[in-house]
Amino acid sequence: MRGLMQHWPLTVDRIIDHAADWDGDRPVIFRAADGDIARTDYAAIRARARRLSTALAGLGIRPGDRVATMAWNNAHHLECWFAVMGMGAVCHTLNPRLFAEQLRYIISHAEDRAILVDPCFQPLVAALTAAMDWRGAIILLGGDAQIDRAILPHALAVETLIAAASDDAAWGGFDEETACALCYTSGTTGHPKGVLYSHRSTVIHMLMTLQPDVFGLSIHDVAMPIVPMYHANAWGMPLSTAAVGCTLALPGAQLDGASLHELIEREGVTFSAAVPTIWQGLLHHLAQTGGTLTSLKRVIIGGAALPESIVRGLRDHGVESVQGWGMTETSPIGTHAKLTPMVAARPLDDQMPFRLKQGRPPFGIDLKIVDDAGQRLPHDGVVPGRLHVSGPTVASAYLSGAAGEILDDEGYFDTGDIATICPQGYMAIVDRAKDVIKSGGEWISSIEIENIASGHPKVALAAVIGVPHPRWDERPLLIAALHPGEAASPDEILSCLEGRIARWWMPDTVVFVEAMPLGATGKIDKKILRAQFPAYPLPERISEHGA
Amino acid sequence: MRGLMQHWPLTVDRIIDHAADWDGDRPVIFRAADGDIARTDYAAIRARARRLSTALAGLGIRPGDRVATMAWNNAHHLECWFAVMGMGAVCHTLNPRLFAEQLRYIISHAEDRAILVDPCFQPLVAALTAAMDWRGAIILLGGDAQIDRAILPHALAVETLIAAASDDAAWGGFDEETACALCYTSGTTGHPKGVLYSHRSTVIHMLMTLQPDVFGLSIHDVAMPIVPMYHANAWGMPLSTAAVGCTLALPGAQLDGASLHELIEREGVTFSAAVPTIWQGLLHHLAQTGGTLTSLKRVIIGGAALPESIVRGLRDHGVESVQGWGMTETSPIGTHAKLTPMVAARPLDDQMPFRLKQGRPPFGIDLKIVDDAGQRLPHDGVVPGRLHVSGPTVASAYLSGAAGEILDDEGYFDTGDIATICPQGYMAIVDRAKDVIKSGGEWISSIEIENIASGHPKVALAAVIGVPHPRWDERPLLIAALHPGEAASPDEILSCLEGRIARWWMPDTVVFVEAMPLGATGKIDKKILRAQFPAYPLPERISEHGA
Numbered sequence A, B: 001m002r003g004l005m006q007h008w009p010l011t012v013d014r015i016i017d018h019a020a021d022w023d024g025d026r027p028v029i030f031r032a033a034d035g036d037i038a039r040t041d042y043a044a045i046r047a048r049a050r051r052l053s054t055a056l057a058g059l060g061i062r063p064g065d066r067v068a069t070m071a072w073n074n075a076h077h078l079e080c081w082f083a084v085m086g087m088g089a090v091c092h093t094l095n096p097r098l099f100a101e102q103l104r105y106i107i108s109h110a111e112d113r114a115i116l117v118d119p120c121f122q123p124l125v126a127a128l129t130a131a132m133d134w135r136g137a138i139i140l141l142g143g144d145a146q147i148d149r150a151i152l153p154h155a156l157a158v159e160t161l162i163a164a165a166s167d168d169a170a171w172g173g174f175d176e177e178t179a180c181a182l183c184y185t186s187g188t189t190g191h192p193k194g195v196l197y198s199h200r201s202t203v204i205h206m207l208m209t210l211q212p213d214v215f216g217l218s219i220h221d222v223a224m225p226i227v228p229m230y231h232a233n234a235w236g237m238p239l240s241t242a243a244v245g246c247t248l249a250l251p252g253a254q255l256d257g258a259s260l261h262e263l264i265e266r267e268g269v270t271f272s273a274a275v276p277t278i279w280q281g282l283l284h285h286l287a288q289t290g291g292t293l294t295s296l297k298r299v300i301i302g303g304a305a306l307p308e309s310i311v312r313g314l315r316d317h318g319v320e321s322v323q324g325w326g327m328t329e330t331s332p333i334g335t336h337a338k339l340t341p342m343v344a345a346r347p348l349d350d351q352m353p354f355r356l357k358q359g360r361p362p363f364g365i366d367l368k369i370v371d372d373a374g375q376r377l378p379h380d381g382v383v384p385g386r387l388h389v390s391g392p393t394v395a396s397a398y399l400s401g402a403a404g405e406i407l408d409d410e411g412y413f414d415t416g417d418i419a420t421i422c423p424q425g426y427m428a429i430v431d432r433a434k435d436v437i438k439s440g441g442e443w444i445s446s447i448e449i450e451n452i453a454s455g456h457p458k459v460a461l462a463a464v465i466g467v468p469h470p471r472w473d474e475r476p477l478l479i480a481a482l483h484p485g486e487a488a489s490p491d492e493i494l495s496c497l498e499g500r501i502a503r504w505w506m507p508d509t510v511v512f513v514e515a516m517p518l519g520a521t522g523k524i525d526k527k528i529l530r531a532q533f534p535a536y537p538l539p540e541r542i543s544e545h546g547a
């Protein structure tokens, strides 16, 4: 027996329509290309996005076509999203930090028909398209005068297109399973793989994030997604803010501590989301300038493990930080380390172990940890296993079947993360499967060591990798980048680990590097570190495994 | 091009599964039949619901079959919901306050195959089934000893069924469009009509309600739905609480001020939802006893217009009340009178007109007001029109096509309410279309007059109906029930309206009644009032329309 409710497909055009119709004059603020802070609103964004849709249709873009963007977090980028998704085309957000070769692969693989480009990325896009068989349109997110004709002779200006286009875009009206966005993720090996979000998954993800125990966005918030719009759609935040009509503040290209601090204080940002390194930068800036955070109340930190020093640092400024875990393949919300009433009742020090776990799944995310045979492992907080995840917002396959079948027998996706789940329901990432260090047949969690080491006052960034060892197969090597002007001995850094990890987990030594190699999403790139330190000579520190 | 996300149907069994798996020991508290406060948790509810499913299947219940409940808000009723919905059958919540004749009609029309009954309703169910061709099972929500064999010789005891049943219920795995719940609504004319919710609409509704600007439920809440589970599924609250793992407190049969107050204070209830009369009862109790509310922070009030006196009364106790508007046909969330930042910045007195409107639609609800020709009317806060609504949680038809086609050309449902929408996006119900009073060809809002009159300290309940008038066609008559022991003259009551409504809206007189006739969902039954006062002699109060 079927229910008798309305057929109302969950499509993204409805989000901006709702925002424009009911919260049309609510502000969207962004750091423009010239560094100034500019303002628009949801009604204007819809009006321009509709015209851009018509213009794209005029250029031959059809539903299902992939249209790429290479842009920072700003209102024009958001207009592209709605223009492309609204008409049933697929918005393919390119990560400008990828290697040119990867970008070319991705653009060809996705068969992008057009690229919408922030002015600052003209040289990059010119170089990319010159070296490939590019026949699509290149549309500059700006006026005609901003186009660098020397390198992009045929580029179009979005302002010219919008000015000439009619408002009668054909939006929505398609099945909610229609693809709306495409984001590539770089795995350990092989080419980047495309995650193809549907309108349905995107709208459900948005609804899941709104709840108080996830983002908890209200119309009274001023929300600033620092996480780039090309990184899992800025965790969906620009859609969540439109859905509730809250103020959206987009930081553009300037993600340094000083610029973020200025934007936060000037616009009264209450809520934000970014990877840990961003918060390290902001806290460093505040420490140096004596700056304060007067409006910011809550931040979500994810993409990499959250070090205790950030939790405490932000707390000292009155900001509550919550760790989130997720992946491009999970839209990305997977878990949130919100405190349960039982944990919240404890003093801060006792809460810390839970705050530093990756968290609990909201409704809509099914999690399990399994052994190598795929059998479920207990939630005892001790036994680690491969983390598998399922839900309406989780990928079932990559574009064009790259990597083949990626779901297990129960339909769960294997995240490639190794995790424990404790009796209180908190999942903790022990390691990426590929980063796991196996000493004497037993696992050492690189993440746990990194978390503690990066709390050392002199350490800016820390990474632990396994290096081959004659007796133990592998032993951990700690690589550290110190804050500018600092100096330290290996033992000075290692001493902060003493008593906080098992003795046999202790890295055999510390190597100091000038700069840590960062990947395209701002995370430490351990592939490069492993290539750099394939066989580091280690002093013999341990003689036996044991506590 | 289709997205590549997982197929994960939105079904209700996943809600209780998520609660049991991740928040299994979070409390569900309820006032039991004997008046004591009893406790269970989500894990136990799932375990029992699964066994009950198996038992129902053993009794021949199949997916799609309708299974009725006649029960108060308690954990056993909730177990029935999950047992019935989990197996793909349809949970038909019966309203015990309907007339026996209506109940018999509804049970036959729905073709209920079984009734699950709170012990206190045995006489009612015995009387109902005795007078009809009832062949289904009658299952008592209690032990064998509680069955009154004299009147229900063949009844089964749920405790016996659960004890004997296996745990291997076949839950979920069906299409999300599958029906899960059925609720009848009594219209102006004709038989009650069945609204058939789907799993999809129910899960989407749950997600919509969680956001901060609607219910805003967090795991830290202790949430008490006072609105009955047979009234639009208690506004979905027992599902929302399970989804976030917060404490659920169910008040059972005792909805008087003293009992509610006891439960609130004893269990630390933070959030609740009910119709206005309930809050009037609670405030009255507090006033008489000098009681305080120490934990309650937020309440949603809907089902009838919210009088200012309740907003202020609750505020004096530190409770923020938010008006909600909705209908059985809208699952029921339609609008919420949450303050926008612009309104919130004003002093309380200036906020009040907005707080007393029915509110703004969350994402997922499309609203419009239209004239008699179906043309959209402006959002100027002045011109009233018929309120039409659309969304994934809105009915598209009644069970068995009762009332025929109920959607307009754009697929919107005509609510039968007359409303305005102001530039700030607040919808205000002016009247039920059928309750509208037309004086000299112009509308008078009975609701607006009732709101003010019921704020008079002596007035317990107030209703305004139109009575025939030789010159003006209709004129408003105010009917009032005073608080026990109070006495007043018509002019004393009318004086509180002076200056607050247009002069020609002034009711021509006041009639005092001992008790106000209340319908099955606790709202004033104007049908009965109109029958009682078909042609009341009115003094000539106005000579002309005008301000």
Ligand SMILES: Nc1ncnc2c1ncn2[C@@H]1O[C@H](COP(=O)(O)O)[C@@H](O)[C@H]1O
Residues within 6 Å of the ligand: A185, A232, A301, A302, A303, A304, A305, A306, A323, A324, A325, A326, A327, A328, A329, A332, A358, A415, A416, A417, A429, A431, A432, A521
């Ligand atoms: N809070 C976190 N703690 C540790 N690792 C994380 C966290 N969030 C994300 N990750 C890692 O980042 C991966 C996803 O990367 P991406 O798809 O680029 O967002 C996950 O599989 C994790 O290994």
